[in-house]
Amino acid sequence: MLTVQNLYASYGAITALHGVSLEVAEGEIVALLGINGAGKSTTLKSITGVLRPVRGSITFLGEEIANKSPESTVKKGISLVPEGRDIFGSLTVEENLRLGAFANRDRARYKTDLDEMFQLFPILKERFHQAGGLLSGGEQQMLAIARALMSRPKLLMLDEPSLGLSPTMTDQIFELISGLHERGTTILLVEQNAERALEIVDRAYLLTTGSLEFSGTPDELRRKVDIASVYFGGEDDDHCEVQL
Amino acid sequence: MIDLEFIINTVSLGSLYALLSLGLVFVYGILKLVNFAYGEYIMVAGYAMHVIGQNRGIPWYVTMAIAVLLAAAVSYATELVAFRPVRTKSLTALIVTSFAVSVFLQNVVLITISPRSRAVPLPAFFSQTLTLGTATIPVRNLVIIGTTIVLLIGLTFVMKKTVLGIAMRAAADKFTTTRLMGVPANLVISATFIISGLLAGVVAIFWVGRSASVDPLIGAAPLLIAFIATVMGGMHSLVGAVIGGFVYGLLFNILSIMLPATMISYRDAFMFMIVILFLLFRPEGIWRGGYTEERVG
Ligand SMILES: Nc1ncnc2c1ncn2[C@@H]1O[C@H](COP(=O)(O)OP(=O)(O)OP(=O)(O)O)[C@@H](O)[C@H]1O
Numbered sequence: 348m349l350t351v352q353n354l355y356a357s358y359g360a361i362t363a364l365h366g367v368s369l370e371v372a373e374g375e376i377v378a379l380l381g382i383n384g385a386g387k388s389t390t391l392k393s394i395t396g397v398l399r400p401v402r403g404s405i406t407f408l409g410e411e412i413a414n415k416s417p418e419s420t421v422k423k424g425i426s427l428v429p430e431g432r433d434i435f436g437s438l439t440v441e442e443n444l445r446l447g448a449f450a451n452r453d454r455a456r457y458k459t460d461l462d463e464m465f466q467l468f469p470i471l472k473e474r475f476h477q478a479g480g481l482l483s484g485g486e487q488q489m490l491a492i493a494r495a496l497m498s499r500p501k502l503l504m505l506d507e508p509s510l511g512l513s514p515t516m517t518d519q520i521f522e523l524i525s526g527l528h529e530r531g532t533t534i535l536l537v538e539q540n541a542e543r544a545l546e547i548v549d550r551a552y553l554l555t556t557g558s559l560e561f562s563g564t565p566d567e568l569r570r571k572v573d574i575a576s577v578y579f580g581g582e583d584d585d586h587c588e589v590q591l
Numbered sequence: 592m593i594d595l596e597f598i599i600n601t602v603s604l605g606s607l608y609a610l611l612s613l614g615l616v617f618v619y620g621i622l623k624l625v626n627f628a629y630g631e632y633i634m635v636a637g638y639a640m641h642v643i644g645q646n647r648g649i650p651w652y653v654t655m656a657i658a659v660l661l662a663a664a665v666s667y668a669t670e671l672v673a674f675r676p677v678r679t680k681s682l683t684a685l686i687v688t689s690f691a692v693s694v695f696l697q698n699v700v701l702i703t704i705s706p707r708s709r710a711v712p713l714p715a716f717f718s719q720t721l722t723l724g725t726a727t728i729p730v731r732n733l734v735i736i737g738t739t740i741v742l743l744i745g746l747t748f749v750m751k752k753t754v755l756g757i758a759m760r761a762a763a764d765k766f767t768t769t770r771l772m773g774v775p776a777n778l779v780i781s782a783t784f785i786i787s788g789l790l791a792g793v794v795a796i797f798w799v800g801r802s803a804s805v806d807p808l809i810g811a812a813p814l815l816i817a818f819i820a821t822v823m824g825g826m827h828s829l830v831g832a833v834i835g836g837f838v839y840g841l842l843f844n845i846l847s848i849m850l851p852a853t854m855i856s857y858r859d860a861f862m863f864m865i866v867i868l869f870l871l872f873r874p875e876g877i878w879r880g881g882y883t884e885e886r887v888g
């Protein structure tokens with residue numbers, strides 16, 4: 348479904364990605380892991396078109412989408428739940444969801460999709476007319492996910508959805524993500540919480556300073572890489588070791 | 592001194608300034624650009640009224656409608672031709688471009704029409720007055736208030752109830768995230784320039800209506816007022832702009848009746864003093880809006 352090949356991306360003089368290649372097949376749930384600054388968000392930004400890649404190709408459903416604008420990639424069916432939620436704080440929950448459905452404007456469909464979101468996130472129905480900025484962190488994350496789902500994405504990308512959430516809230520979000528996957532949504536998940544992510548994904552990629560260090564199933568990853576050293580720094584802080 | 596006449600005239604002046612500021616802030620909210628060519632959209636509408644008004648056969652309301660639409664069209668055209676190509680470069684490039692557009696438009700009328708002021712024919716009621724008890728009120732002032740009420744209700748509807756309006760509010764807050772929803776950047780930006788131009792056109796009718804004439808530099812004063820009013824009210828929200836406009840109108844009229852005759856000509860100096868105080872002690876303006884400073888990249 349999504350194929351990224353030899354992707355280079357930079358912020359001015361800083362090159363953040365040095366030839367990243369990854370693939371997500373239809374119906375799959377794939378994790379993209381890595382320490383802070385590894386280039387996970389940069390990869391997602393390149394896929395959505397927020398950042399123009401320097402080199403490399405990104406194809407989605409057989410179509411080249413590198414250098415396409417963010418507004419056109421969402422219309423093709425890629426939806427992002429951005430890092431730090433990034434909901435519209437001064438807009439109401441309703442307005443946030445209406446914008447989420449912008450790419451896919453059909454009055455009748457909007458109503459059914461909205462009902463579906465209320466099923467998934469009852470809290471959003473309660474807070475429908477409140478400003479998004481007044482929601483708690485977890486509620487904002489739910490709103491961000493619901494907003495992304497309103498465009499009926501073929502591929503849903505989530506950038507650290509559990510960031511800053513309480514353990515209970517994190518459980519809920521992970522349950523939700525596996526639920527979405529079971530319903531048939533293809534998912535690319537970026538997570539700091541590697542242990543939790545590996546429990547629900549089919550495959551994982553490990554990114555270190557802008558290039559892929561490893562890819563494989565969760566079991567393979569657990570066997571070859573000391574996950575704790577990747578995320579909690581271990582003794583030699585942000586360095587991770589691959590034991591081959 | 593604070594009588595019905597004062598109140599109506601102040602509300603009317605405030606209304607005009609509110610529309611004026613709103614037009615400036617619409618574009619500022621999205622692009623973070625103070626559009627120095629904004630005054631020229633007013634000038635364009637003024638000249639449209641001058642030119643079309645030569646033909647006595649055309650009713651005044653048609654003339655005015657064309658003038659307003661022309662201001663919107665010119666605003667949109669400047670966005671397409673001048674601002675869009677430099678939008679992703681830098682804010683400085685945008686500001687310099689807006690100066691260039693301003694000077695360009697001034698010179699167009701200077702060369703094609705005249706450097707000197709031209710008469711603008713207006714309907715009779717623009718110079719009539721109404722007597723309410725002891726108060727003498729220009730009909731024009733009542734029309735301004737009515738027009739402003741209608742426009743503010745209309746704009747509130749657009750911004751709150753239509754998807755495009757919601758998208759514009761979202762884009763003023765988080766531009767990139769708004770694009771991630773599938774909202775085309777160009778659509779939002781063009782819409783703000785068109786609304787800004789429409790407001791400039793409406794303001795032009797009443798601005799020109801005071802002196803019944805138009806000249807190439809007529810845009811300078813309203814631009815300055817809009818700028819001062821938005822600094823006072825708050826650059827970061829539409830509500831702030833409206834508040835700023837009314838506060839400006841009120842302060843201006845209070846100064847007019849409080850200052851001794853010998854100091855009336857220093858009224859603008861007092862206004863600037865107030866602005867400096869605002870910049871020093873409340874730089875975010877009266878109304879703290881929710882907009883952030885994210886630039887459009
Ligand atoms: N806007 C930016 N301007 C300049 N450099 C940036 C910018 N955003 C990210 N970078 C740099 O690019 C590199 C990759 O950043 P990225 O945000 O992709 O990391 P990440 O893997 O998402 O990290 P985190 O887990 O902290 O979110 C980092 O070195 C970072 O400093």
Ligand SMILES: [Mg+2]
Nearest residue numbers: 387388389430
């Ligand atoms: Mg990140």
